[in-house]
Amino acid sequence: MLGHKDNQLKFTDIDTLQAWEQKPIVPEDSVYYGLSQANEIFKDELFADAYSFSGRPSIPPSRLIKVLLLQFYDKVSDREAENRARYDLRWKVALGISIAESGFNYSALSRFRARLLLHQKERIAFEEILDAVIAKELLPGNCAKQIIDSTYVLGAGAVQDTYTLIRMAIKKLQTTINKRLNLSILLPKPLNIDYQSRNKPKINWEDPVERNKLLNELCQDALQIIEAVDNLKLTKQELELRDILTTIAVQDIEQQKDGTVKIKQGVAKDRLISTNDPEMRHGRKSSARKFDGYKTHTAMETDNNFITEIEVTPGNVHDSEAAAPLVDRQPEERKPDTVLCDMAYGTGQNREDMEKRQVKIICPVPTDLGRNGCFPKSAFTIDLDAQTCQCPAGKIATEKIYDKKTNRLKVFVFSQEQCQNCPLLNQCTKSKKGRRTITINQYERHLQEARIFQQTEEFKNEYPERCKIENKQAEMVHHGLRQARYIGKAKVYLQSLLIGAIVNFKRYWKLVTEQRQLRSDTCDTKTNIITVPLPLAI
Numbered sequence: 157m158l159g160h161k162d163n164q165l166k167f168t169d170i171d172t173l174q175a176w177e178q179k180p181i182v183p184e185d186s187v188y189y190g191l192s193q194a195n196e197i198f199k200d201e202l203f204a205d206a207y208s209f210s211g212r213p214s215i216p217p218s219r220l221i222k223v224l225l226l227q228f229y230d231k232v233s234d235r236e237a238e239n240r241a242r243y244d245l246r247w248k249v250a251l252g253i254s255i256a257e258s259g260f261n262y263s264a265l266s267r268f269r270a271r272l273l274l275h276q277k278e279r280i281a282f283e284e285i286l287d288a289v290i291a292k293e294l295l296p297g298n299c300a301k302q303i304i305d306s307t308y309v310l311g312a313g314a315v316q317d318t319y320t321l322i323r324m325a326i327k328k329l330q331t332t333i334n335k336r337l338n339l340s341i342l343l344p345k346p347l348n349i350d351y352q353s354r355n356k357p358k359i360n361w362e363d364p365v366e367r368n369k370l371l372n373e374l375c376q377d378a379l380q381i382i383e384a385v386d387n388l389k390l391t392k393q394e395l396e397l398r399d400i401l402t403t404i405a406v407q408d409i410e411q412q413k414d415g416t417v418k419i420k421q422g423v424a425k426d427r428l429i430s431t432n433d434p435e436m437r438h439g440r441k442s443s444a445r446k447f448d449g450y451k452t453h454t455a456m457e458t459d460n461n462f463i464t465e466i467e468v469t470p471g472n473v474h475d476s477e478a479a480a481p482l483v484d485r486q487p488e489e490r491k492p493d494t495v496l497c498d499m500a501y502g503t504g505q506n507r508e509d510m511e512k513r514q515v516k517i518i519c520p521v522p523t524d525l526g527r528n529g530c531f532p533k534s535a536f537t538i539d540l541d542a543q544t545c546q547c548p549a550g551k552i553a554t555e556k557i558y559d560k561k562t563n564r565l566k567v568f569v570f571s572q573e574q575c576q577n578c579p580l581l582n583q584c585t586k587s588k589k590g591r592r593t594i595t596i597n598q599y600e601r602h603l604q605e606a607r608i609f610q611q612t613e614e615f616k617n618e619y620p621e622r623c624k625i626e627n628k629q630a631e632m633v634h635h636g637l638r639q640a641r642y643i644g645k646a647k648v649y650l651q652s653l654l655i656g657a658i659v660n661f662k663r664y665w666k667l668v669t670e671q672r673q674l675r676s677d678t679c680d681t682k683t684n685i686i687t688v689p690l691p692l693a694i
Contacts, residue, residue, distance in 0.1 A: 181246070185666070185669040187229060187658075188246040189250075190661065190664075190665030191225070191250040191251075192252055197287075197288045198218040200218045202277075202280055203217035203218075203277060206274075215264055220265065224265065224281070224654050225281060226251075227265075227654075228636050228651075228655050229658050231635065234262040234263075234266065237262065238259065269647070279653055281654065282653045282657040282660070285660045286464070289664050292667075292668060294460055294664065295457065295459065296457075299491075300492060301457065302496070303495070303621070303624060304456075304496075304501065305454060305626070306500075307441075307454075307632070308439055308441055308447045308471065309450040309451065309452050309637060309638065310640060311450060311640050312432075312639075312641060312642060313430035313643055314430055315429050315430055316431065318371070321429075321430075322378055322404055325400050326401060328397050328400075328431060329381065329394070329400075332397055333388075342387075371409075371418070371419065375409060378404075378405040382401060382402055382405065404428055407427055423438065430448075436448060436449045437450075437473075447471060448471065449471050449648075450469065450470060450640065451478070452652045453466070453475070454466055454656070455486070456628050457492075458496075458624060460663065463660055464492075467481050468645060468649040474503075476502075477506075479506050479517075480509045480513070483495070495510065496519065499522050501519050502517075502519040503522065504597055504599020508599055508602055519619070520619075527586075530585055531583060535547075535548050536548070538568070538600070543556060543565055547574075547580075547584065549579070549580050549584075553570050553594065567594065570591050575592055632655050632659055635659065637655050
């Protein structure tokens with residue numbers, strides 16, 4: 157049953173202590189004091205439909221949501237959060253509990269997070285703070301200009317090798333199915349390995365022959381189990397575990413002519429890297445920076461630097477794919493008409509997506525590098541309307557190739573005669589055919605327009621403002637965004653929203669305090685009476 161905050165004043169309340177001392181326990185400009193004054197933002201009624209109408213009253217959800225925010229503000233665990241609420245007067249002020257109250261048991265926090273996700277209330281704190289910001293006129297109703305960017309989040313799941321992936325996937329599926337029936341009686345022959353053991357198989361891991369023998373045994377067991385469970389009516393959880401095993405059993409495996417298998421070279425596309433967290437992926441923020449986990453994509457308005465939207469994707473998703481969801485998820489009154497972002501968001505498809513949403517995108521076009529040090533495509537003059545392509549030597553392509561299905565222009569081809577007699581041949585192509593071809597992207601028009609806009613004064617004046625979001629993301633990382641606390645994309649999304657909410661609340665309370673101080677100073681100035689002393693008689 158939904159619990160409510162008790163407003164009855166007690167002898168041990170913080171307010172009573174403050175009255176004795178005649179000064180606040182914490183400064184009025186602190187986040188702790190700000191949370192104590194935010195009861196109109198965090199109301200119990202917001203969570204009412206996530207609780208039953210009978211039973212013992214719960215810990216007030218308005219208190220627990222503040223605890224989740226304070227956890228990321230002070231970067232503490234669930235157990236430490238319980239201790240802070242019991243011993244730290246700053247937390248007691250923020251949560252509105254008396255000196256004699258312990259506040260809550262740490263186990264209530266994991267149940268509360270699960271309740272938020274189950275009832276789709278993970279965005280409540282984030283949205284309510286933004287509504288309070290708008291109500292105080294600290295944020296225009298329509299955040300016309302926004303900046304978007306991403307940063308990586310290291311996953312909480314263990315990254316596993318191929319042998320461990322297959323073994324643990326079999327173990328999870330076997331354990332789950334054995335809860336309702338004995339899987340072993342459905343198998344035509346016994347399994348090669350005991351999958352209920354916690355230890356790795358005892359082999360000489362430095363011997364490639366023994367490793368390959370184990371790999372083949374694992375694959376045989378995996379295929380045998382998959383065939384057996386395909387004839388069963390599986391629950392939702394069992395279906396998910398079977399699909400994970402099916403993916404893992406083939407993603408790193410190469411079949412050989414003699415029927416055996418070996419680990420293939422390279423990394424499979426969208427490779428599953430952990431059975432503990434099947435949604436995390438290998439990711440890359442740059443050619444030198446790799447990570448395993450997720451990406452958090454953030455949108456921030458440029459007036460008062462409030463975060464307006466957050467999205468989380470697996471680590472291997474390209475930044476540009478998150479731009480449209482960041483815009484679409486915002487309510488109509490907050491959607492931007494201009495977006496600033498870095499080069500990763502400057503793909504032709506993303507520009508087309510933003511154009512459909514009537515959003516102007518200000519970002520550089522991805523660098524156009526020529527292959528083998530030759531002229532890049534940008535060195536050629538391409539007229540899409542006239543369908544002509546002129547090379548740096550001034551020659552026009554003689555041949556055009558169209559897509560047979562869409563009839564779209566795909567390639568400009570220069571003839572061998574044109575290229576062989578050209579003095580710039582060695583700077584233009586290293587092709588054995590001795591001629592240059594230019595492939596036309598289906599978003600070529602958007603990229604051309606972007607390259608022209610990139611040279612304008614408007615772009616040069618507007619784009620430097622993009623760097624504002626770097627400080628905001630650094631602040632989010634300071635509050636724990638870099639490392640995922642929980643398993644799974646949904647929980648990482650909850651973590652990102654809570655961090656975004658406390659970062660927004662810090663900014664909100666700072667501006668509210670400044671407004672209050674300004675009004676106070678103005679009132680003091682108006683009420684002061686200036687007196688001029690009379691000269692003394694001689």
